[in-house]
Amino acid sequence: MTSAALVLRLRRSGQLPVLAAALCTLVLLLAGSLYSSNFLSADYLLLQLQIASFLGVVATGAMLVILLGGIDLSVPWVVTVGGVMSAASAGWWGGAVADFAIPIGIACGALLGLVNGIGVAYLRVPSMIFTLGVNAVAQGLIVVHTGGFAPQDRATPVMHLIATGRSVLGMPNALLVWVAVGAATLFLLHCTTLGRAIYAVGNRERAAYLSGIDTRRVTLLCFVIAGACSAAAGVLLTGYATKAYQAMGDSYLLPAIAAVVLGGTHILGGRGSYLGTVVGVVLITLLQSILSVMQIPEMGRQVIYGTVIIVMLLLYGRGRPHSE
Numbered sequence: 600m601t602s603a604a605l606v607l608r609l610r611r612s613g614q615l616p617v618l619a620a621a622l623c624t625l626v627l628l629l630a631g632s633l634y635s636s637n638f639l640s641a642d643y644l645l646l647q648l649q650i651a652s653f654l655g656v657v658a659t660g661a662m663l664v665i666l667l668g669g670i671d672l673s674v675p676w677v678v679t680v681g682g683v684m685s686a687a688s689a690g691w692w693g694g695a696v697a698d699f700a701i702p703i704g705i706a707c708g709a710l711l712g713l714v715n716g717i718g719v720a721y722l723r724v725p726s727m728i729f730t731l732g733v734n735a736v737a738q739g740l741i742v743v744h745t746g747g748f749a750p751q752d753r754a755t756p757v758m759h760l761i762a763t764g765r766s767v768l769g770m771p772n773a774l775l776v777w778v779a780v781g782a783a784t785l786f787l788l789h790c791t792t793l794g795r796a797i798y799a800v801g802n803r804e805r806a807a808y809l810s811g812i813d814t815r816r817v818t819l820l821c822f823v824i825a826g827a828c829s830a831a832a833g834v835l836l837t838g839y840a841t842k843a844y845q846a847m848g849d850s851y852l853l854p855a856i857a858a859v860v861l862g863g864t865h866i867l868g869g870r871g872s873y874l875g876t877v878v879g880v881v882l883i884t885l886l887q888s889i890l891s892v893m894q895i896p897e898m899g900r901q902v903i904y905g906t907v908i909i910v911m912l913l914l915y916g917r918g919r920p921h922s923e
Contacts, residue, residue, distance in 0.1 A: 616863030617875040620882050627885040634892065649763075649771035651884035653832050653839070654854055655877065656777055659784050660712075660828030661855045662876045663821040666801045668868025669726035671822065673715060674829050674855060676737035678848025681708045681830025682837035683741055689755045700755050704834045705827050711737055712826020716819035745845055754838045762838030773835055780828065785873050797821060801868030850897070853904040858883045861907065 631638035657674060664671045685704025711733055718729035745752070754762070764772045788794035796817045799807040808814045832851065837843045860866055861882055862875025883904075890900050 616861065617872065617878055620861045620863070620875065620878045624878065624882045624885060627882065627889060631885065631889055631892075634889070645769070645771060645774075647884055647888060648774050648881075650888075651880050652771065652773040652777035653835050654851060654858060654884060655880040656780055656828050656832040656835065657848075657851050657855045658858045658876050658880050659780055659873075660825030662859045662862075662864055662871065662873065663784075663797065664726070664825050665856075665859050665864050665866060666797050666868055666871055667818055667821055668801050668804070669719060669818070669821075670856070671715065671730045671825050671829075672727060672852065673711060673730040673734035673737065673826075674852045675846070675848040676734045676741065677708050677711050677826055677829040678833040678836065678851055679741055679843075679846060680711060680737050681705060681833030682843040682847055683745065683752070683833075683845075684830075685758065685834045686752050686754060686837055686843040687744070690752075701758060701761075701834050704837075705830045708830020708833070709823050709827040711830075712823040713819070715826065716822035719822060720815040720818035741845060752844070753842045754840075758834060758838035759841060760838070762835045773839070776831075776835065780831070781873060781877065788873060793817065793820065798869060801865075801870070803869075853901055854883050854887070857904045857907045 628639065637643050657678065661671060661674065681704040683704075684707040685700045688703040689700040715726075715730050715733050718724045718733070719726045722729075760766075761772050761776065766772055767775060788797065796807065796812045796814075799810070799812055800814050800817050804814050807817075829848070829851075833843075833848060836847055840847070858879035859871070859876050860879070862871070862877070862879035864871025864875060886903070887900065890903065895903075
């Protein structure tokens, strides 16, 4: 088989972006090893996987929304809501109720996701506009909350253990959380009716509706899951940093979208694999690490993420994956 035929076959199977991202990851690893001898050490790689877990959880929810052909711009402050409310709930009630701080924070994110889903699915507002509005509302609520009396902004011991501990075979607990979320997502997408409906809606919503799929319910559920994932990442970040703070999710919007797109998920919906998202998350995390070592400022990193998204759109995102 010639190289051109192989590329064509990979492109038709949808695995070409995954392979390209994997090759880029290997190149970054080799480049990093030339810059520092510790770059390929087990401890450093485990640390990178631990950091990647936070982005991976956010990207999981972002992928589900993008598979629908939508986009969730409320990620930054939904992440913040998850972190702030999980810490604050422990301060409000304390004692044994503090053990419920994590599910409370995730539930707050799911609630915001529910609002997003209602606006997009039932009110038919474009996802980009509505989620941006919800992001602004969440920002205002958190600023009001933290601007007054905040019962607690520090992570509970359980949150800190989940985010930074290594309980099983030296593996970071945060990585195990991502593995669990990823396994549940794979099962959802490939073994359930909802998963097949997500791809159907992303391919062509009108055809999916005429075939009997409740497209509004599918859209609503995806946004709820996305909100819960973003809030869960906020809980993990709070445990990792030992405290919650404003704008803690600002640095996760573009990297999450870039990771999903890098992994080959079609920006217009209907096509994509979770394996590609995983590879994209690892690639973005390694890129962040190298940029940090090179002391590239945050604004420069954002430019690079935006450029990556544009390039991937030019390579894989032109035209819809289905016929109109």
